[in-house]
Amino acid sequence: MNRFAELLDRLVLTPSRNGKLTLLVDYFRSVEDPDRGLALAAITGDLNIAAVKPAMLRTLVTERMDPVLFGYSYDYVGDLAETVSLVWPQTPGHIPNREPTLGDVVAKLQAASRSDGPKVLAGLLDSAGISARFAIIKLVTGGLRIGVSARLAKQALADFGKVDVAEIEELWHGLTPPYIELFAWLEGKADKPQKTALALFSPVMLSNPVGDGDLEKLDPADYAAEWKWDGIRVQAVCEGGVRRLYSRTGDDVSGAFPDLAEAMNFSAALDGELLVGEPAATGTFSDLQQRLNRKSVTPKIQQQYPAFMRCYDALQIDGEDLRALPFAERRKRLETFIKTLDPSRFDLSPFVEFPDWQTLEELRRAPPHPIIEGVMLKRWDSPYVAGRPKGPWFKWKRDPHTVDAVLMYAQRGHGKRSSFYSDYTFGVWSGPEGAEELVPVGKAYFGFTDEELKQIDKFVRDNTVERFGPVRSVRADRKQGLVLEVAFEGLNRSTRHKSGVAMRFPRISRLRWDKPTAEADRIETLQALLDR
Amino acid sequence: MRASDLLHPRPEGLYCPPGDFFIDPVRPVNRALITHGHSDHARSGHRSVLATQQTLDIMGLRYGEDFAEARQAAALGETITLNDVTVTFHPAGHVLGSAQIAVEHKGMRIVASGDYKRQKDATCLPFEPVKCDVFITEATFGLPVFRHPPDTEEIARLLKSAAQFPERSHLVGAYALGKAQRVMRLLRDGGYDKPIYIHGALTKLSEYYQSQGIDLGTLEPATVDSGGKQDFTGAIVVGPPSAFADRWARRFPDPISCFASGWMRIRQRAKQGGVELPLIISDHADWDELIATIKETGAGEIWVTHGREEALVRWCDLEGIAARPLHLVGYEDEGD
Numbered sequence: 001m002n003r004f005a006e007l008l009d010r011l012v013l014t015p016s017r018n019g020k021l022t023l024l025v026d027y028f029r030s031v032e033d034p035d036r037g038l039a040l041a042a043i044t045g046d047l048n049i050a051a052v053k054p055a056m057l058r059t060l061v062t063e064r065m066d067p068v069l070f071g072y073s074y075d076y077v078g079d080l081a082e083t084v085s086l087v088w089p090q091t092p093g094h095i096p097n098r099e100p101t102l103g104d105v106v107a108k109l110q111a112a113s114r115s116d117g118p119k120v121l122a123g124l125l126d127s128a129g130i131s132a133r134f135a136i137i138k139l140v141t142g143g144l145r146i147g148v149s150a151r152l153a154k155q156a157l158a159d160f161g162k163v164d165v166a167e168i169e170e171l172w173h174g175l176t177p178p179y180i181e182l183f184a185w186l187e188g189k190a191d192k193p194q195k196t197a198l199a200l201f202s203p204v205m206l207s208n209p210v211g212d213g214d215l216e217k218l219d220p221a222d223y224a225a226e227w228k229w230d231g232i233r234v235q236a237v238c239e240g241g242v243r244r245l246y247s248r249t250g251d252d253v254s255g256a257f258p259d260l261a262e263a264m265n266f267s268a269a270l271d272g273e274l275l276v277g278e279p280a281a282t283g284t285f286s287d288l289q290q291r292l293n294r295k296s297v298t299p300k301i302q303q304q305y306p307a308f309m310r311c312y313d314a315l316q317i318d319g320e321d322l323r324a325l326p327f328a329e330r331r332k333r334l335e336t337f338i339k340t341l342d343p344s345r346f347d348l349s350p351f352v353e354f355p356d357w358q359t360l361e362e363l364r365r366a367p368p369h370p371i372i373e374g375v376m377l378k379r380w381d382s383p384y385v386a387g388r389p390k391g392p393w394f395k396w397k398r399d400p401h402t403v404d405a406v407l408m409y410a411q412r413g414h415g416k417r418s419s420f421y422s423d424y425t426f427g428v429w430s431g432p433e434g435a436e437e438l439v440p441v442g443k444a445y446f447g448f449t450d451e452e453l454k455q456i457d458k459f460v461r462d463n464t465v466e467r468f469g470p471v472r473s474v475r476a477d478r479k480q481g482l483v484l485e486v487a488f489e490g491l492n493r494s495t496r497h498k499s500g501v502a503m504r505f506p507r508i509s510r511l512r513w514d515k516p517t518a519e520a521d522r523i524e525t526l527q528a529l530l531d532r
Numbered sequence: 533m534r535a536s537d538l539l540h541p542r543p544e545g546l547y548c549p550p551g552d553f554f555i556d557p558v559r560p561v562n563r564a565l566i567t568h569g570h571s572d573h574a575r576s577g578h579r580s581v582l583a584t585q586q587t588l589d590i591m592g593l594r595y596g597e598d599f600a601e602a603r604q605a606a607a608l609g610e611t612i613t614l615n616d617v618t619v620t621f622h623p624a625g626h627v628l629g630s631a632q633i634a635v636e637h638k639g640m641r642i643v644a645s646g647d648y649k650r651q652k653d654a655t656c657l658p659f660e661p662v663k664c665d666v667f668i669t670e671a672t673f674g675l676p677v678f679r680h681p682p683d684t685e686e687i688a689r690l691l692k693s694a695a696q697f698p699e700r701s702h703l704v705g706a707y708a709l710g711k712a713q714r715v716m717r718l719l720r721d722g723g724y725d726k727p728i729y730i731h732g733a734l735t736k737l738s739e740y741y742q743s744q745g746i747d748l749g750t751l752e753p754a755t756v757d758s759g760g761k762q763d764f765t766g767a768i769v770v771g772p773p774s775a776f777a778d779r780w781a782r783r784f785p786d787p788i789s790c791f792a793s794g795w796m797r798i799r800q801r802a803k804q805g806g807v808e809l810p811l812i813i814s815d816h817a818d819w820d821e822l823i824a825t826i827k828e829t830g831a832g833e834i835w836v837t838h839g840r841e842e843a844l845v846r847w848c849d850l851e852g853i854a855a856r857p858l859h860l861v862g863y864e865d866e867g868d
Contacts, residue, residue, distance in 0.1 A: 013808050026696055072843045073677045086677040418789055419781040469804050
């Protein structure tokens with residue numbers, strides 16, 4: 001249990017992706033079965049343990065110590081799980097012969113009935129040290145919140161076994177904790193587990209951005225063009241009665257879109273974009289947001305923002321694997337097949353006709369719907385290949401929006417950037433003339449060169465107004481300050497931000513040392529984008 | 533006599549009227565008794581200073597030899613009479629030279645502990661419990677949440693991380709007096725025998741520790757004169773915490789920031805400070821040590837100072853021990 005606890009503690013404080021991967025790989029290498037598999041399941045959210053409510057936790061601890069002292073402690077720490085793990089009184093002189101392993105803990109928790117759950121939990125806390133207690137409480141209160149996605153955990157598995165992450169994604173949904181056969185394969189001690197489960201995920205084909213001069217070398221006649229829909233890439237797989245809706249990284253998202261999953265009554269694996277609204281009246285990205293990151297999807301939300309899938313490829317139809325066929329052939333099969341599906345839930349991504357690149361360029365710049373973010377180019381003769389092969393598929397995105405904003409706050413970075421102010425909060429002007437105020441509209445921490453980073457860092461240090469821990473506010477008024485040109489992909493309405501807008505994918509595109517702050521943009525410029 | 537007639541707070545610090553001296557005063561006074569060399573306890577500008585020889589030496593290193601007009605070294609356990617008050621110094625286990633000061637007059641003995649800890653520390657003498665009527669305890673970590681793990685476990689985590697990330701450097705933030713040297717000594721005890729790189733602010737004090745027979749191994753200045761960033765690949769660098777947010781830290785390759793402090797027990801503290809590897813190593817007593825020490829002194833009355841007084845006072849109430857907060861100004865609550 002201590003190694004798992006230590007892993008959690010390290011992961012939560014390690015900001016860099018590579019650092020997290022190293023920690024995970026080392027853990028998989030040094031910890032034995034079944035503990036490492038259970039840890040993996042805990043991280044990917046695949047471990048089923050009956051939840052304990054915070055109130056129960058509080059009751060357990062105040063039965064064991066002075067409630068006033070507990071109150072002081074909780075007020076200070078602010079996190080219930082952490083407070084309880086720290087103050088839990090250990091029976092004096094009682095040192096367990098052996099601290100429980102993760103396997104012991106999971107077995108005991110899973111075997112506990114609803115009524116004896118609290119007693120079992122208390123027994124486990126009695127037998128563990130501080131770090132282990134914290135990990136146990138995290139397991140039973142649900143949600144580790146350590147900043148590791150299932151995708152990253154799979155990447156760590158791939159690094160550990162020196163295999164392609166696509167192989168892990170493909171197998172994943174056929175495996176169950178503690179993943180003994182998976183680890184055996186990754187360690188070279190056994191063959192690759194057989195794909196026996198139904199409706200497994202197939203790693204998706206990805207595109208490359210169109211680079212400078214790429215198109216000159218390509219013949220327009222070799223390529224089909226489609227709009228690039230800014231929804232969620234999904235793979236709908238139905239096989240032998242099993243239905244699964246996968247994200248592009250192989251996470252099962254059926255639970256979040258029960259309305260779409262319900263309509264998946266076919267035998268095929270389709271690739272496409274999940275959108276909301278109806279095929280004839282596609283919703284905007286803000287509409288789509290209503291369906292994202294929700295704990296439960298109420299019937300009302302499903303009715304207001306129905307999900308549908310705009311299909312653009314077929315990997316398998318009625319048991320026949322189509323991936324080796326050319327795109328033109330797959331597309332024909334898809335066109336025929338889609339006519340058999342519920343038209344309110346599935347439609348076809350239309351082609352964009354173009355005689356030459358110039359025409360396509362004009363179409364790309366003026367797409368017919370706000371949720372289109374550019375065009376996709378697909379070679380007619382390309383097979384469906386996992387990963388991001390260079391050549392068959394291109395994405396040609398709409399140019400980003402830009403805004404001139406004023407730097408307001410800067411925060412120190414991590415790792416290589418720990419001595420640099422590298423995370424920037426910027427704002428635009430709002431309020432009546434003569435009484436303008438900056439209102440923050442976003443935060444960006446990349447897009448600049450190392451040299452520019454040094455320049456901004458120096459500006460921040462020389463123009464600090466106030467410090468709050470790792471954050472500094474800088475001089476930013478009508479006369480003084482630094483104007484940043486910020487590029488972004490789109491805007492969402494936000495109730496969380498004072499400005500009412502939230503930027504998607506903001507990055508610093510230029511430093512405008514030359515521009516007076518008073519000439520930076522106003523909030524109305526952004527609001528106009530929202531209403532478009 | 534009442535205990536408060538023997539010692540009571542004044543704006544300058546804790547004052548003893550019959551002996552006419554202050555303990556750890558925060559403003560210049562005529563006669564000061566100093567428990568240890570940390571700058572919030574040991575200030576310059578007093579006319580005369582009574583402290584252990586090591587504390588006097590440390591004050592000399594920090595403030596220059598003329599930090600006071602008169603200096604008197606107190607040997608541990610030796611009885612010194614000031615007017616008709618007797619004082620004795622006893623080891624506090626906090627940092628090199630640190631002492632508790634027992635003040636006795638007309639059958640009443642009060643022990644001002646200064647800062648102290650009970651964990652074993654190879655860089656200073658261990659705390660010695662002294663029976664007394666009133667015990668003045670610090671409460672920096674006076675909450676049941678503060679439980680310091682064994683320091684060897686913490687150092688083992690640092691060494692493990694150094695092995696896990698050999699291409700990066702580990703920057704360990706540690707206060708220049710005491711903590712830094714303790715961390716270095718722990719690294720040596722943990723089997724680390726490569727040179728340890730230190731920030732300039734640590735040089736004089738670390739040399740002093742070495743001269744007092746505390747072996748810290750080979751220490752090298754963390755300067756870039758000799759070459760470039762690659763010099764620090766895989767290195768462990770120790771410096772004051774403030775230096776790591778500074779431009780000074782840019783000379784290190786992809787550093788992992790570590791901080792050796794009792795505050796690192798609280799995850800949010802580590803997170804806010806951008807600390808990747810918190811090391812819970814403290815020179816102050818944790819909750820369990822505080823309450824064990826209070827019992828050991830046999831004191832009928834406890835005065836609780838700098839820190840989280842309320843929880844410790846509450847605990848004393850529950851135990852039937854008289855206790856009250858002693859409001860002294862000028863000490864850094866955030867120390868350690």
